[in-house]
Amino acid sequence: MSKDNLTNVSVQVIDENKVFQKDNINNYIKSVVDKDLALNYHVISVFGSQSTGKSTLLNTLFHTKFDVMNETQRQQTTKGIWLGFSPKIQSNITNNENIFVMDVEGSDGRERGEDQDFERKAALFALSTSQVLIINIWEHQVGLYQGANMGLLKTVFDVNLSLFGNTAHKVLLLFVIRDHIGNTPLENLADTLTQDLTKMWENITKPKNVDENVKLTDYFDLKFVTLSHKVLQPDQFQEDIKKLGDKFTKDDLLKIDYKQNFPVDGWTLYAENCWEQIQSNKDLDLPTQQTLVARFRCDEIVKESLELFKSEFDQIFESFDYNIDAVQLSEKFTKLSQLTLNSYDSQASHYNSLVYNSKRETLINDINFKLKSIYDLYLKNLKKSSIEKFNAIFQDKTNKSTFLEKSQSKDLISKEFEISLNQIFTTNEYFEYELELKEFKNDLDRELQNITLNEIKSVIIKFNKKISPLIKNQTLEILSIPDEEVWDRILNNFHEIVTNSLSNFKINDDEFDFKLGLSTQENKEIKIKLEKSAWISLDQFIHDYLNEDNVITILKHKFEESFQFDSNNVPRIWKNEQEISKSYKEASDFALHLLPLLSIAKTSNNIEIIPDYPLFEEQDDEDKEDNHRFAHILTAVQQNKIKTKFLKQIEINYRDASRSIITNVAK
Ligand code: GDP
Ligand code: MG
Structure with a gap:
């Protein structure tokens, strides 16, 4: 073409x-x-x-x-x-x-x-x-x-x-x-x-x-x-x-x-x-080629710098005292990071700036990842020692502050922790701050809760120690004169002891404060616990004391009082069998009429005593049976047994009386 x-x-x-x-x-x-x-x-x-x-x-x-x-x-x-x-x-x-x-x-x-x-x-x-x-x-x-x-x-x-x-x-x-x-x-x-x-x-x-x-x-x-x-x-x-x-x-x-x-x-x-x-x-x-070269070299420099970092890191943290001040730890972190970044910057900063910066980011992430492991350990230790410190305040016998004052040191300890946390955090934003602080505050709250629970327990124990002997001795005394109104007196006495013991904590007609920094409702719950423990003391005492043998002894005692002494409390001199027989009958009837009074706790207007609270938790759900347990001291079978034993045991009194007539006649 x-x-x-x-x-x-x-x-x-x-x-x-x-x-x-x-x-x-x-x-x-x-x-x-x-x-x-x-x-x-x-x-x-x-x-x-x-x-x-x-x-x-x-x-x-x-x-x-x-x-x-x-x-x-x-x-x-x-x-x-x-x-x-x-x-x-x-x-x-x-x-x-x-x-x-x-x-x-x-x-x-x-x-x-x-x-x-x-x-x-x-x-x-x-x-x-x-x-x-x-x-x-x-x-x-x-x-x-x-x-x-x-x-x-x-x-x-x-x-x-x-x-x-x-x-x-x-x-x-x-x-x-x-x-x-x-x-x-x-x-x-x-x-x-x-x-x-x-x-x-x-x-x-x-x-x-x-x-x-x-x-x-x-x-x-x-x-x-x-x-x-x-x-x-x-x-x-x-x-x-x-x-x-x-x-x-x-x-x-x-x-x-x-x-x-x-x-x-x-x-x-x-x-x-x-x-x-x-x-x-x-x-x-x-410039592609430049970028490639920059990537390759910056990667190498990152590696080198990380090696430097790791060897320094191992040296510092191999045997490390985690109790050092946060400022010191923070300084160590900063120094390590700077050393590493300086090593990187001095070699890599001349390469393509996009590559240099992005590789620097990865280096920083790697550094932080390692530092974070120390940070975590440090915080774990710091949390532990702070909690211990808080606990020690309550255990310190020389510390005369009230429980409430002691529990307020929570804020101080929390603040101290926050300052330490802040100290390390500001050097490195890669670390957790809010979460750690929240966690620690929760830990402290939980700790105070435990301490308070223990304190409540000890308040109850102390209360018990104080009222239990009072209830025991005074109830015992009242029971020594058992009559129709014996349970009215026991109940009144019991309420008086409880009211007196709680009077220190009373702040108004129906509010109590046990000085543990608790809410009205919580204080109310403690008051209920204390009352309940008093009821348990009373329950235990009457059920322990009014057993078959003791009741027989009480009855015998009452029998003897009326059989052996006249109305002027002068020992009787028996003249004839008839007289003995009559008195014997009167005295045993008198004693035996006390038996139902000691067998069931009823007030004089014939109302069975029911404790203000269920006394045995495990039976809470099972209707009111539990609350009747308090009043029902001796069963009918037990009462019969007591009666039989009692009558048998007082026979000897009758025989002794008879013998005394013979002796008198013989004289
Ligand atoms: P191209 O877009 O660079 O390929 O430009 P063109 O060859 O298509 O020409 C753009 C315009 O500039 C046309 O109108 C031309 O006639 C005119 N032009 C071409 N050569 C010359 C010059 O030597 N001097 C001036 N002043 N105008 C020119
Ligand atoms: Mg053209």
Whole structure:
């Protein structure tokens, strides 16, 4: 196929969806190249802001047919990267170079992120796949960093270096300065641009696998040309283009150096690979290579620093006194952390700051994880000793404070704990604070509860010790004169003892305070417990004392009193059997009528005594049976047994009396 009647004027290399058009390119190349080009071809690309006449330049210089912005409609051309084969260079010299030209179509909306992304990737692609990169700028843009696209160029160079740094071939950067008026000579413009580029190159952080001292000129040759204003000086413009074409044909610009080392059919594959790498490089603002190196090195430094930390840590905490002050512990923590972080910072801070910071975070987490184990142990110990301290206050016999005053030291101990906790916590926010404090306060509350419960028990015991003998002795005394009102007196006496003993705690008509810092309800419960324990004392005593033998003894005693003594308490002298018999009957009846009084506890108006509270917890639920147990002292069977035994035992009194008559008669 002849170069002059190309069926396809150009082909899309990268479409608007950023897809590489491999098949279309191969077909296009086959359609425009009819012989084996071997290595004898060039790829030339253009870079520059939109609508700066790039396509116009290429079409004029290389006779390509790229879309040019329509002057009247200012329509947007299809976005993407286009490839066109040059049938011939516009030149004063006949030529037959095989030149492929790439034109980048973007949009004017440079501020839009999506477009910037494409622009950057397209520029990088052009740079990595071409031998000549034409940088198209207006004359008035020279010296303006933004205007001349230097920022974009810097990113592109930077990423190019990290992506293709070691494989990159040398590229010619041809600055085509448009609309050159002629006031400033080319050499001055070239100087300015060279200085700007050199400065920019120095500011690029070189990837680790690239020598730090590489120069711009190791990667790029710089050439500068000017073109006259196309519209104002059309003839001059054409003349300038021809002169530029001459440079291409005279082998001045197309030096062998720039050539790729593979045939043109390999270029498609190579370009595809380049595009893939550029595409997969998620964020071209991030120097990938640098990041990788930073990650690798920072990981190593983290490891080293952690080892340092661990050896120091082991040394300090191997045999550690957990009773030290929180301030001291806090200092140790801070020192250890600082030592470790200093070691990390001194080596790692020069690496990519994102990587450096994120690895620093992981290091801090690792440090804290270890410190936390000590923190936990320390707090456990601190909690234990604080609770012990609290307990000791109650056990201290020399401490004359009241129970209430002692229990108020809870606040002080809690405060002390909080201060210690705070001391360590402020050095490290990784530690638990609120939870630990809450837990400790709960522990203290629980401890005080236990202590109070014990104190209640001892109040009850003390109370019991005091009233139990009173109940016993006074009830015993009352029982020694058993009559119909004996239980009224026992009950009254009992209530009096209880009321007297509780009077110290009474604060008003129906409220008590046992000075344990408890609520009205709790105090009421204690009062009930005390009363109940008094009832138990009474119950125990009467059931113990009024057993069969004792009751027989009481009855006998009462019998003897009335049988042996007359109403003036004078011992009787028996005169005859009849008299004895009568008195004997009277005395035994008198004694026996006491038996029911001692067998069941009833008041004089015949009401059975029922304790105010159930006395035996385990029988609480089983109806009122339990409460009747108190009054029911001797069963009917027991009473009969007592009666029988009693009558048998007093017989001897009768016989003795009879004998005394015989003695009297005998005298
Ligand atoms: P591209 O977007 O960079 O490819 O620019 P185009 O080649 O499509 O041209 C954009 C506009 O600039 C068109 O209207 C051209 O006629 C105009 N143009 C082309 N070359 C020149 C030039 O040398 N000087 C000036 N002032 N305008 C030009
Ligand atoms: Mg264009």
